[in-house]
Amino acid sequence: MSWRKLDDDGKDLCRSLDHILDGVQALKDSIRRGDRLDDRGEMKVDFKDIWCPELFANGRSLTDAPLDVQETRASLRRMKDAKNTLSSLLESIDETIKNVASVTAIDFRAAGLASLPDDVLAIIFEMCVDMNPSKYSGNDYTVRYSTRISSVCQRFRQLALQLPDLWKSVSLSFPDAMLFLYKERCPSPVVYMNHRLPRSFEFSKMLDVVHPSHQWRELHLRFWDGDHVQQCLEGLYTVVGQTPFTALEYLSICDNLTIDGDFLDEDSDQWTSIYLPGGQSPTISSWQMPKLTRLKLRNILSHPPLHCENVTWFCFELCNVEESLRLEVLQKQLQSMPKLQTLSVTISLACPFDSIESSHINHSPLTPSLTNLELKIGEDTPDLMISQILALVNTKQLIRFKLSLEGRLWKDTQFDEWVNAIFPRTAKAFANVKHFTLDATHNRGxxxxxxxxxxxxxxAQEVSLILPHHAEIGLGGNLVKRGAFRHLRSLIIEVVHIDTGSGPLEIGVGRMALNTLIKRLHREGSEGLEVRNRTSYSMSEGKANLQKLLGEKLRWIDYGSD
Structure with a gap:
């Protein structure tokens, strides 16, 4: 802090402080008399009387006889010294505020949490555990938010022990002591079993440390090669047998079809089929899961299909598969889901399904209750496979359709082939879709x-587009004339920068002129247009044009280069 050195013994500084205190006291007296600091009211503080009363004593004003030069110079000096002193005082206050805030920040946060009621704290604790991104991956059990929360203080511990959901997720890779602890605290666990399961793990002793399978609410099997799928399913069957999973609500079986050198020898005879092993498939398909509503299968299919009569959400992924694919197996799995409402399909491979023999073709709708479809297409996926997948789905009753095309930047013909396969000209396959999202980040189109x-x-009423900055897209009047956007209420366009050397996509001008849609976006009840610019370009011309046309109906966000 830089105090002005007025003299060696501090007398000038003390006089400056006295001058400030006298001024503050005079200001206080003035306010008590009813004078105001702001412009409200007739009586205002006269600051000349506050800081230099000796110059204007006895009602003297600036229009009177000239002031004494020496006296005025001394008064100005006192006021300047007072100003410098006040500046130093303000700096000292700022520095003290920062120091006190830094020292007490943890205490303030703790006091804030301590003031929250138990029900709010419980919600925060459960969200903290559910949002943990590294939850039970591999054999790493060092990050345990529930244990950390319960170790903060006595109140947190007492509350945590009353919340079973804080202890619901258990991995069979956990040490026995930890499994015992979680077993005591949550009667209906979410069970994780993965490729890190120790080879020495004894399935026969599993129920000593984990609740019986009829109490499991979720089961997640995650592997990196077929050998572990077979090993774990066989071991699991020795414990579960034909016992119904009466409480199971969510089942996921995921196999990434890669080989982990830490667990397999190079000469090992790996089983890497996407079909469950023949000896175990009937066993898995015989599992009774009456409460199962969510199912996820990654590079896994069962024939006969799993029991899914009450499933409403199904996620199916095929990636990096190099064997013959039987469409009939997927067809029968979908047939077993009469209540399916949401279907998420991810495909990224180079070969289509084998065609179904005519005797096995089922012409009845396979998804009579489906309203939501999410389709993710990876690069090199043939358009025939896309057509085969969509042939199994009743798209005419879809309300929401989310499409992601992850092609290559300069392979425009592939994008066209995909679009032709998804949107046939002859059939009104998506006539009832009201909410449409397209992610074409890596496609010029x-x-x-x-x-x-x-x-x-x-x-379509709500349309959201994620496009590269060099996308070949137009939203001109011809589209509207041919029936597009008749009921449009909301349009979101997110422009992403891709390293191509091409110029920006100027939204609002040129090839992305939106003039023909403005009336629809500006009408009563419309949410308007939102543009998210994630490029390094300003797009100023388009932004200015749209602001003139849409006014408050335009929301423009410039993120810059993220």
Whole structure:
């Protein structure tokens, strides 16, 4: 802190402080008399009387006779010294505020949490555990938020012990002592079993440390090669047998079809089929899961299909598969889900399914209750496979459709082939879709393909697009004339920067002119247009044009280069 050195013994500094105190006291007296610091009211503080009363004593004003020069110079000096002193005092206050805030920050946060009622704290604790991104991956059990929470203080511990959901997720890779602890605290666990399961693990003793399978609410089996799938399913069957999973609500079986050198020899005879082993498949398919509503299968299929009569959400992923794919197996799995409402399909491989023999073709709708479809297409996926997948789905009753195309930047013909397979010209496959999302980040696309997409969605009300900055897209009047965007209420366009050397996609001008949609976006009840610019370009011309046309109906966000 830089105090002004007025003299060696501090007399000048003390006089400056006295001057400040006298001024503050005079200000206090003035306010008590009813004078105001602001412009409200007739009586205002006269600051000349506060800081230099000796110059204007006895009602003297600036229009009177000239002031004494020496006296005025001394008064100015006192006021300047007072100002410097006040500046130093303000700096000292700022520095003290920072120091006190730094020292007491933890105490303030603790006091804030301590003031929260138990029900609010319980919600925070459960959210903390559920949002943990590294939850029970591999054999790493060092990050245990529930244990950390219960170790903060006595109140947190007492509350944590009353919340079974804080202790619901258990991995069979945990030490026995920890499994015993979680077993005592949560009667209906979420069980994780993965490729890190020790080879020495004894399934026969599993129920000593984990609740019986009829109490499990979720079961997640995650592997990196088929050998572990077979090993774990066989071991699990020795414990579970034919016991119904009466409480199971969510089942996921995921196999990444890669080989972990830490667990397998190079000469090992790996089983890497996406079909469950023949000896175990009937066993898995015989599991009774009456409360199962969510199912996820990654590179896994069962024939006969799993019991899924009450499943409403199904996630199916096929990635990096190199064997013959039987469409009939997937067809029968979908047939077993009459209540399916949401279907998420991810495919990223180079070969289509084997065709179904005519005797096995089922012409009845396989998904009579489906309303939500999420389709993710990875690069090199043939358009035939996409057509085969969609042939199993009743798309005419879809309300929400989310499409992600992860192609290669300069492979525009692939994008066109995918669009042709998804949006046939002859059938009104998506006539009832009201909410549509397209992620085409890595696809330049073409005018014809985007034209085909939008004219296939005549009743879309909310449209969200994620596009590269060099996308070949137009939203001109011809689309509207052909029936696109008739009921449009909300349009979100997110522009992402891709290293291509091409110029920016100027939204609002040129090839992305939105003039023909403005009336629809500006009408009463419409949410308008939102543009998210994630490029390094300003797009200022388009932004200015749209602000003139849409006014408050435009929301423009410039993120810059993230």
């Amino acid at each position: 073409s005018y014809n393909s985007y034209d085909r997409i939008f004219t296939s969605l005549p009743n």
